[in-house]
Amino acid sequence: MxxxxxxxxxxxxxxxxxxxxxxxxxxxxxxxxxxxxxxxxxxxxxPRIERSDYGRTIEHPPLVHECVKELLSERMDAALDRYLEQNKETVEKIITRMIEDGGLGAITRALSRVIEQPLFDASAAMTHNIEQRIANLESRP
Missing domain, CATH: 1.20.890 (cAMP-dependent Protein Kinase, Chain A)
Known part of the structure; x- marks a missing residue:
C-alpha cells in the first residue's frame, strides 16, 4: 500500500x-x-480514429465518454427504475394518453390498410359465387 x-x-x-x-x-x-x-x-x-481495411476510417467517441458511460450506466438505470416506480400512475397516464391520442389510431389505420383489401376481395368473390349459384338454379328447368 x-x-x-x-x-x-x-x-x-x-x-x-x-x-x-x-x-x-x-x-x-x-x-x-x-x-x-x-x-x-x-x-x-x-475522438479516436480507427483505420480499417481499404483505407476507411471509423471515428469513435473520446475515451472519457466511454469511461463516464460505463461508470454512470448502472446509476442511471437505478435512477430511472426509482423514478418509474415512484411515478407509476403519472407514467401510466402518459402512456394511455399517447395510445388514445394517436398511437392506437395509427396502429388501427395500418392494420385496416393491410386487412381491408383482402376482405373486400373475399367479399366480392363470395358475392359473385352466390350470384352465379342463384343464376344456375334459376336456369334449371
Missing amino acids: GSEIERKQTFEEKVKGRIRDSIGDLITDDDLGRLVERGAEELFFK
Missing part, C-alpha cells in the same frame, strides 16, 4: 514520473509536463 503522498498524485504526475525515470535528464520538467498534458488530452478528450 502506497503512502498518502503517492495516493494524492494525479494521473499526469504519475505518467510524468515514469517518463522522467525512463529518459533521465534529456527533457526539462516543464517540457515533460506539457508532453504529458497533451498526451492526456489526446487520449481522453479527442
Whole structure:
C-alpha cells in the first residue's frame, strides 16, 4: 500500500514520473509536463480514429465518454427504475394518453390498410359465387 503522498498524485504526475525515470535528464520538467498534458488530452478528450481495411476510417467517441458511460450506466438505470416506480400512475397516464391520442389510431389505420383489401376481395368473390349459384338454379328447368 502506497503512502498518502503517492495516493494524492494525479494521473499526469504519475505518467510524468515514469517518463522522467525512463529518459533521465534529456527533457526539462516543464517540457515533460506539457508532453504529458497533451498526451492526456489526446487520449481522453479527442475522438479516436480507427483505420480499417481499404483505407476507411471509423471515428469513435473520446475515451472519457466511454469511461463516464460505463461508470454512470448502472446509476442511471437505478435512477430511472426509482423514478418509474415512484411515478407509476403519472407514467401510466402518459402512456394511455399517447395510445388514445394517436398511437392506437395509427396502429388501427395500418392494420385496416393491410386487412381491408383482402376482405373486400373475399367479399366480392363470395358475392359473385352466390350470384352465379342463384343464376344456375334459376336456369334449371
